[in-house]
Amino acid sequence: MVVFYVLLAIVALVLLFFAHTLVRLKTGNARVAKELAQTRYTPLEDIGAVDSVSILPLVDFYTDNPRLKTEAGVAYLVKAGETTLLMDVGFNKKKAHPSPLLHNMKALDIKPDAIDAVVISHVHLDHVGGMNEQRTKTFSISQGPVDLREIPVYATSAISASRWNPKPQVTVTDKPQKLAEGVATTGAIPRNLYLMGYTLEQSLAVRVKNKGIVIIIGCGHPTVERIVERVKMLFDDPVYAIIGGLHFPVHGGRIMAGPINLQSLVGTDRPPWQAIGEADVDNTIAVIKKISPALVSLSPHDSSDWSLERFKAAFGDRYKDVKVGTPIQI
DSSP: OHHHHHHHHHHHHHHHHHHHHHHHHHHHHHHHHHHHHHOOOOOOTTOOOBSOEEEEEEESSOBSOTTSOOOSOOEEEEEETTEEEEEOOOOOTTOOSSOHHHHHHHHTTOOGGGOOEEEEOOOOHHHHTSHHHHHHTEEOSSSSOOOOOSOEEEESSOOEEOTTSOOOEEEEOOSOEEEETTEEEOOOEEEEETTTEEEEEOOEEEEETTTEEEEEESSOTTOHHHHHHHHHHHOSSOEEEEEEOOOOOTTOOSSEETTEEHHHHHSOSSOGGGOOOHHHHHHHHHHHHHHOOSEEEEOTTSSOHHHHHHHHHHHGGGBOOOOBTOOEEO
């Protein structure tokens, strides 16, 4: 009888948990819809332009170089004209020093003092350097000392530099703004995620002369539709390239808990029985085709091999792989 009541209590707690998450999901989705409906920004007319931009993946899931480390996280070195930005700092799941990011920087002869600014797309563990960093709202290049200069850090919410890289100073970029010549942030775009809750994510927009806007995305939680909508609100230029994560862990994910695809659960504003699926990938491909960019690159850190192959088939010669150590030149 005792066992029966224990099991009954467990079932009741599980049902209560799901009821709570579903209520929070509905409330959060309503909040996001209201915020997006009320969002209006004037065009960013004075950001200038650059002759070229290079995006070098320093952390991601695949590489062709056996000297480099990979993981289910993101860090991109973005060189736009005379400015060098580090977008996100990876996962460092093993809490290592040197981290995969720092290891790869050394292997590629990239010194920390070459970085002019850091951009944190959003405060999730695979972008800020680990679970502890997500929990404490900090970011870490590695789990040991890294001598970054007193450079600016642009984040969508208040975070701090960790004790391992304490010098950088954080500015909250909740609204679109110029970061450097030819480079802007889209500002924070909200999305309410199942389990993760209210999430703010920003993308980079780089204006390249005679081409258009290059959009560089961390995870794509707000959806590519909303990111492009924000870019069109800010610029008259065409979208030339879409590069980065769009979160499509379909038929497999990069972060698993046994048989459970965690990325599939946390990456959507729907309940878990309506997880991200094939239709979501195909719908996004259709949206991007209407925009007709010259270049599309999907990060494998949060998208499955099935999704990568779907994008490759859809965009053909316009598609380029995102691989650690292989620069994307525009």
